[in-house]
Amino acid sequence: MSTYGTLFRVTTFGESHCASVGAIIDGCPPGLQLSAADIQVQMDRRRPGQSDLTTPRNEKDAVLLQSGLEHGVTLGTPIALMVRNEDQRPHDYSETDLYPRPSHADYTYLEKYGVKASSGGGRSSARETVGRVAAGAIAERYLKFAYGVEIVAFVSSVGKVHLPVTVPAPSVDEDDNDDAPAPMSEEFRALLASVSRAEVDKSATRCPHPETAERMKKRIIRAKDAADSIGGTVTCVIRNLPSGLGEPVFDKFEAKLAHAMLSIPATKGFEIGSGFRGAEVPGSKHNDAFVRRADGSLGTETNWSGGVQGGITNAEDVYFRVSFKPPATISQAQATAQYDGTPGSLAARGRHDPCVVPRAVPIVEAMASIVVMDLLLIQKAREGAAALLPPITTLPATMVMPPKVKVNGSS
Amino acid sequence: MSTYGTLFRVTTFGESHCASVGAIIDGCPPGLQLSAADIQVQMDRRRPGQSDLTTPRNEKDAVLLQSGLEHGVTLGTPIALMVRNEDQRPHDYSETDLYPRPSHADYTYLEKYGVKASSGGGRSSARETVGRVAAGAIAERYLKFAYGVEIVAFVSSVGKVHLPVTVPAPSVDEDDNDDAPAPMSEEFRALLASVSRAEVDKSATRCPHPETAERMKKRIIRAKDAADSIGGTVTCVIRNLPSGLGEPVFDKFEAKLAHAMLSIPATKGFEIGSGFRGAEVPGSKHNDAFVRRADGSLGTETNWSGGVQGGITNAEDVYFRVSFKPPATISQAQATAQYDGTPGSLAARGRHDPCVVPRAVPIVEAMASIVVMDLLLIQKAREGAAALLPPITTLPATMVMPPKVKVNGSS
Amino acid sequence: MSTYGTLFRVTTFGESHCASVGAIIDGCPPGLQLSAADIQVQMDRRRPGQSDLTTPRNEKDAVLLQSGLEHGVTLGTPIALMVRNEDQRPHDYSETDLYPRPSHADYTYLEKYGVKASSGGGRSSARETVGRVAAGAIAERYLKFAYGVEIVAFVSSVGKVHLPVTVPAPSVDEDDNDDAPAPMSEEFRALLASVSRAEVDKSATRCPHPETAERMKKRIIRAKDAADSIGGTVTCVIRNLPSGLGEPVFDKFEAKLAHAMLSIPATKGFEIGSGFRGAEVPGSKHNDAFVRRADGSLGTETNWSGGVQGGITNAEDVYFRVSFKPPATISQAQATAQYDGTPGSLAARGRHDPCVVPRAVPIVEAMASIVVMDLLLIQKAREGAAALLPPITTLPATMVMPPKVKVNGSS
């Protein structure tokens, strides 16, 4: 339904052409300094009309905070916020109403509910994501304060134009030798370790690799000029996460992330760490050997696991990739059928993105933030409760954590 | 945590070396004919020791039903079931206890809980999936009776050996031409439409394509002989699903599926329909045009969507693919560190699968069944409630479904 | 937290002095005819400033619908609504800020969150119930259409002034004879069977018994004149409920009702059917004997059960009573302590109700509607799912329902 989360709960409302869209965020920790401006930053990265690569629909998307704060500090009570739908133009779609748009949600909404919004899209509209982005901005602000968590997403492919340093795609059916390249390049690891939103935003494509960004831009313009659309992928890294997040067995960290990502409109796939490439290699090459870090804690030498082992974070960087299909609404004519089955041809009107991935970047970041925030709160409950118990003295040493040994022998 | 679902709720318990593993299934419709034998079929497909491709750990895994049935009929009350851990051998692991196994959950469990099971694995053990498979067998039995739903999973790759007819992998960075092959072959669509569990089980690899199965088998044996392991993928098709399943916006059908699949141990990726390949093609080639079916309902000509649009099923086949990493526990020596950071070498002992995908097949089917069952119940609530309302007469015709027109004019 | 319900989910936001209060209602069946005016009726019964028995704080409480409807019909998507806080006067409370109000939530909010709203009350303010009443109005509109369900609450006591026909209070410690009066009078049963909101609203006290209403009014005025407050009880009846609602074992109908009622500010008790009086009588007098109704279904001769047996509705009237303490905020001086423990005297300022029960009537109705709606949807899921199974032929006759026999032999 329209609520996500257990302790950090986000409930969104609104469709493409109603009075407003927004969300209630329940469970935000009290005492967080927060202003509308903190949220607006990500809203502006999501909003339509940012560049000639996105839909010309123009929405200022100004966040209006309704509750849950005083003097710029959260009270721990629900934060309601809304954004007015100003540029609605409900008539744009009217002539094509006899046709369910191919690969869009018009038909399935009608099958599910028996009625549908006149605009068709209803809740499947990208406008629904306004509430998610706002909620995510609140979550990531908390995470930044509490742990210095950094969440950065970027466009890793548009059509067949791929950021060269990312995880190579799986083979189709190669000779089954083991001497294949490792699943992840050093350049990619370096990119994950350093990429910032500022770098990502240098190009309207949100690809942080300038030459690739240029090629992606051309690919999007070509789709736009052809009254067509094009898909792409978004990669996201989460840095400075504490270990211990993720709830075995059904709410593993990667399971919650996959759920959150596949709930974003137009997504078709998710992979974490080595992902589909990881299915091709032997364990001896895939396993992340442990090493002692300078502070005495354990880290891993490689990170094919993508920061999770057994569904629980291990304090290495989490990184994952999300696949977005090409937008279904295109203005070139398509042979298809009307709701009643009559064959015909549909050329969609209205304003549409030729490619969603540049605007999907802050949405992926938002959903990642929300997942982390919720799992963090659940782990804090466990840690806080366990800390009140007397020390365990009756267990074999191998069932509890040994003391940390710092590298230079210092305590 | 250890409960999955809203109305069809599965709660599992048990770890590798405790008294028993099992589950409580709450919300099963009353009046379903069900016996332990109906469940045992899938349990036997999951259990270890089936062939020389799997771990020699031998568990009969006989299901013991505790409650919720009388005279072979479900009462609508919780069905508890358990399977004893007979072949425990807790000492197998004892000598290597100083080392967290690389890419296994030993370390993260300890970080999360402060204690861990002596066997290490704890709830991350594949034995935890016993409860899931039993629950899934109940769900799929209901779905078969109610809609003739068929859920069939199969191994689509082991290492780099791929079933030739599956969706081609995405390109790495090709020239950005649009003339690429369609994302799905006719052979693959035919396979999805017809593949049965009997065909899948003809090979111990659970790949329904005999020549490929043979190559996969060799690949697994090679890993085993090298004291190594190898990854793979499982593809699953769900046929005869009704339309309308999946709850916008956070509980889209594919989001719930992705969550369920990524909660299975060792998974690293999920894609539905065209998946990652779909991110490479233009909308004009990816959109599934509507066509009128013989019964007057709308179907789609192609099915790159994988049976879902806007997060809701459209009555076409749902198909998806899941990536499994190579098992982390391997018996060859690995350079790694102990819990306290001391560098050293670990050669895991114990009995392990060199490749999990053959045994993962019934687990994927089970999780798919559980997801479908839960979403079906939620949609039944909506349909049942909406059916009690007076007919809607005040809406524009385009907001409601027109009557179906059968193909030969026969009303 | 701030969300109630499983399939019919109400999430409220807002405190006493923020921009707006409101709610998101998720899961409303699609196709329900609904206007803001339908909701406003109950909002007007809840709003302050209705009579000289309530707080002079004046809020028009006009409902602003944001989403989920088109052309006056629900789409099945989240319905967001808000009411602006127009008459805020945040300075009213300022001088007394050093004191936590005795028996109010000022202190506990601070203990829980570490911060509190400047107005003190925060989410414990009666303004939070605006969203509940709106959500309840939507639920009861559905229930009226679907089953003709009628939900009517009324004031059954103010201080020691009791509606004479209600369930007698339990004894303190009488002789343990069994010849006590039956726990419920005929007059009370007749009142439950017929009482309407129109009758209830004839008096500003919302007591449908004119003489008692007059005495209650005097009691409230006396409290008001003494700068004091007074408690009371609200009784509620739900008529025309279908049987089968309520989910064993933790979500019994009465458990959900009790939860919902005790979540209303200022409540201290809940009883259903014979309630506390029922604890005093023997089973032979308390049991509700079954009788055949005219339509062949089973009814009960008496209804001490209050319409529920084993946590499931039996199609008899549900009735229950809720206890409300006297409002904590009173303007007479009270000896108490400041937040830092300094003893002193507090005379609260601001505008307060001397007695909450007249305005609590629509809130009780709203929460009852929400509970019924949610449990109804869950039961519809079960019924819809069970209806798809083949008939059960293998059970003993006593485990299934025999066919109904109408009273006059007419099939």
Add this chain to the structure above:
Amino acid sequence: MSTYGTLFRVTTFGESHCASVGAIIDGCPPGLQLSAADIQVQMDRRRPGQSDLTTPRNEKDAVLLQSGLEHGVTLGTPIALMVRNEDQRPHDYSETDLYPRPSHADYTYLEKYGVKASSGGGRSSARETVGRVAAGAIAERYLKFAYGVEIVAFVSSVGKVHLPVTVPAPSVDEDDNDDAPAPMSEEFRALLASVSRAEVDKSATRCPHPETAERMKKRIIRAKDAADSIGGTVTCVIRNLPSGLGEPVFDKFEAKLAHAMLSIPATKGFEIGSGFRGAEVPGSKHNDAFVRRADGSLGTETNWSGGVQGGITNAEDVYFRVSFKPPATISQAQATAQYDGTPGSLAARGRHDPCVVPRAVPIVEAMASIVVMDLLLIQKAREGAAALLPPITTLPATMVMPPKVKVNGSS
């Protein structure tokens, strides 16, 4: 359904005459020392056949732990436990199968599910509470270690025989003077402050007041001898609770308690603190004035609130009372109707408790423990998360807690 709780989740299974009954407890903090014997203590207080006041059905109810522990320490993973149904005698009920027992759940289960257990009762059987009591024993063990929490329930009335010191019953319709006795006696407060399980268990009635216990015993024996049954009430106190528990607005502490208590079979009412009596008094007499405690914290002089204000605990004792109806199953003949409506007479066979309250005592304690545990974990999440934020420096002093001042000036 059959799961209770958000972070401390209890899922029970089993009915009267199946193989076993039990529960899965998920979310128990790791590192808790726990043995089956710790659980058995409360199981033994719940089990049938303890005295001549309870059903002669004899069940040893030995707890069998299945998972979640090693070496007597919890691992943080699900704890599954079961108790075999040894003394099943399913034929006891066979002759009366044509009749739904009046005020029992036979009829409503059949209406709800379309089928019912052959024994009738199904999940409404008191045997279902086995899992609750076991789960509660685990929760209270944690709470004892962590905060020294003490939860003691006792029988406060049987029929009209009341423990003299408890809260007086509300008046029926007295003169509306304000000079009524205070709602709670000093003796009662003293009893709440000191009562122990040892004192409670001195009498088979579980009433800690010897003379009253004797009168209660006679009342129960009289019901038994008359082939009848009798109701009663249980009062429970929770001592040493921390402040801050309970989640505004829908999950207030008392709302969760009410929910939990009304989910116990045979309950008809719940009141906390002054309860129904509190509805009769003016605010000036009901308000709990604040006082500074020796440690500098705030306490209240009286405690009519019952330890909760605004739905949140204030560190005073929580106390509440639960009403239990007389058991529906009685062996004297009752005029009633068969399932098909045929009038007749039913004299139930089988073994039944003439009064449930003595055995309900550990069940009330268990449900209270579970509620506290779950709300404590949620509050620990908030506290742990808030503690990671930088100090708030921008709020007015009245919005944050002032430093504590200890009574003798010692910082």
